[in-house]
Amino acid sequence: MSKNLVVGLTGASGSIYAQTLINVLAGMDWQVELVMSPTGEQILTYETGITRTSFPENVHIHENTNLFSALASGSYRTQGMVVIPCSMNTLGLMATGTGEHLLARAAQVTLKERRPLVVVPREMPYNIIHLENMLRLARAGATIMPASPGFYHxxxxxxxxxxxxxxxxxxxxxxxxxxxxxxxxx
Ligand SMILES: Cc1cc2nc3c(=O)[nH]c(=O)nc-3n(C[C@H](O)[C@H](O)[C@H](O)COP(=O)(O)O)c2cc1C
Structure with missing residues (x-):
């Protein structure tokens, strides 16, 4: 079994969630197939100081503009995809099934192949369109996991x-x- 997970990093606040997930996976010898939206990459650097050159070795960066990437095809095997943090823009793209850029196409592929798609939205408050988009994605098989940590630990x-x-x-x-x-x- 391939030990690779697609991580989509978008332009919502909270890139520390992606940074942590990537480091944990890399430390466990998982290959991280990373796709960043342009704003996601900017916010990553703004919030954490990290640039694309500072990721661990087993992080493979796929350019969001490259629809020739392996991630654009269901025939390329992955264990699923996490979009973290997920902006309301990318949420809308995924909910409408667009695939103009690699991140949204990879999400579309993940759903059509019936692989797990975990979406970690970050916004507050949500408007009705945001909520409807989450419902639409959940109905299509995605798991919506808002960035809302518990405090019981x-x-x-x-x-x-x-x-x-x-x-x-x-x-x-x-x-x-x-x-x-x-x-x-x-
Ligand atoms: C510093 C900063 C923080 C932002 N935080 C959020 C956020 O938490 N949630 C969100 O939906 N959009 C947020 N935005 C707006 C998105 O970046 C914007 O809608 C962008 O088009 C998202 O593009 P993407 O989905 O391609 O990453 C933020 C923008 C900036 C500059």
Whole structure:
């Protein structure tokens, strides 16, 4: 089985979620097939200081403009895709099934191949169009996991909160991790 996951990084606030997910996957020897929207890449650098040259070795960057990328075809095998953080713009693109750029096309492919598509939207408040787009995507098979961490693991700081969201995302793919202490009843 290939151990590769597509990560779509878009222009919503919260690129630390993507940064953490990428580092955790890379540390577990997963290949990360990364697609960044132009604004996603700008916000990544603005919020975290990271540039495309600072990713670990097993991160393969696919250009968003390159529809000749392997990710544009369902015949290329992946374990699924996470869009994190997901902007309302990309949410709308995915909900309407457009594939003009690689990130949205890869999401379209993931859904048509019935592979897991996890979407981590970041916006507040949501308008009705945002909510309808989430519903549409959920009906098409995506899992909507808003960037809203729990507090029951007694977070000590921002990274603990981020780890909770990223850990729950990994759970969707059955990937073992110790990013937070699980609730096991009182
Ligand atoms: C600093 C910054 C933060 C932003 N945060 C969000 C956000 O949290 N959620 C969102 O939907 N859009 C946010 N936006 C707006 C999106 O970046 C914008 O709609 C853009 O078109 C998204 O493009 P993309 O989907 O191709 O990444 C933000 C923009 C900037 C510059």
């Amino acid at each position: 007694h977070p000590k700081g921002i990274q603990d909160l981020v780890n909770h969201v990223v850990g729950r995302v990994l759970d969707q793919f059955g990937i073992e991790h110790t990013l937070f202490e699980r609730w096991s009843g009182q």
